[in-house]
Amino acid sequence: MSLIIKAPPLPLVFLLMIHGVSSAGWGVSYSPSHICALKDSSVIMNCTYTYPTRYQIMKVFWTKTKDKKDREEFPDLSKDPEYSQRLQYLGDKQQNCTMRLSHVTLKDSHEYYFRFITNITEGKWLGVPGVTLTVTDLQVESPERVTEGDSVRLTCKSSCTLTDRATFIWYRNSQPLTERRDRNNELLLQSVRREDAGRYSCAVHGHNHISPAAELNVMYPPKSVSVSISPSGEIVSGDSVTLICSSDSNPPAEISWFKGGTFVGSGRIYSNSKIRSDDSGEYKCRSINEHGEKYSDAVTLNVMYPPRNVSVLINGSGEIVSGDSVTLICSSDSNPPALNFSWFKENESSAVGSGQSFSALQSGRFYCQAHNQHGSQRSDAVTVTVHHGAGMNVIVIAATSGGLFIIIIIIIFIIQRKMKNRRSAIHEYENDSPSTGTYAALELKSRSSDVYNTLTTVHPRPALHQSGSIEYENP
Missing domain, CATH: 2.60.40.10 (Immunoglobulins)
Structure with a gap:
């Protein structure tokens, strides 16, 4: 079906064509008549047209306007700045009216029409309905x-x-x-x-x-829970230390910290601005969300510190004979353990010994100093006093620490041995007969009162020294 509109007294005839149908040799055909194109793509609008052979085509173009008060002219899209760089006419002035529109945008969604004008004033044709273009994202x-x-x-x-x-x-x-x-x-x-x-x-x-892009959010419980320590190297008492719990979970997990089995804090970061030796131990974090929970492996926080609580211990409490020494042992608490020890006698600047133990051979006040790579500390002094008795040595050791005086008095077994020897001598003398060879060999005139007195004086007499120690006089 075709429609010829005559609008006297205007000398213009509009021929409107329904898609795919011609009238008296006039027509425009689109294939397809509806196009769905992707944004930024190129669209080809296939088009053919027919007209009576006695006419001659003078002008062809595409337009997107069909309603206009002044129907004498329609805008040529090839001259529109929005289309001029994107529209390409692929047809001719005979039968092909195909057009390409590049880089289409959402604003290009519209109905487009082909228009041709012949050499006859009344021979103008607008192909309606046109091609409906929908541009989609x-x-x-x-x-x-x-x-x-x-x-x-x-x-x-x-x-x-x-x-x-x-x-x-x-x-x-x-x-x-x-x-x-x-x-x-x-x-x-x-x-x-x-x-x-x-x-x-x-x-x-x-x-x-x-x-x-659309976000795909996958929920899962914590996997990959671990603890890192900063700084990662050696940690010394007084340093600032940070423990960081890394956890892969969705939604993000709540973090709790444990030292051994004791809860010590929460949050992804656990920090201590002034670490102490007591903070040493094994730490782990727990990551938990609505889908599950997981603990990290434990990490060991090893806090280094210089020697402390340095003290001197006295080794040995037995009987000490004349010429024996007293062994002093230096004890300390440090990390790493102290390996260097120096021994000093009070009021002397030079060390008198080294090593963890020291043999004291003379009286004096002695102390030790323990060292590691982080520092040193000295102990309180202990007093070693050697008292010399007649025929024996009595060694008195006074250890002072915190105001407590311990006096150790050692009486060596030589006293008992001498007493035993004296008793043996008396027994032998009393049992000897005057007729024996030994007695007969002794002349009475050679027996001085000194010898006799020596043999008969067998009972020792105790004497008390001013120092408070007990010594026995030699008879």
């Missing part, structure tokens, strides 16, 4: 939240069905998922993993346009 539709192990379906959506049969390409975090290139606009993730989380976008193969 791509959008990824995905669930907001999924849990690890769920089956997930993502859809690449458009506002209309693309005219060209499209092959879809999927991207995760801007990287193409090459294994997922198919003609289906859906992406199926079976048993989704935490590694599948990310920003997904889609595109049509052969086109530059990529959809805006």
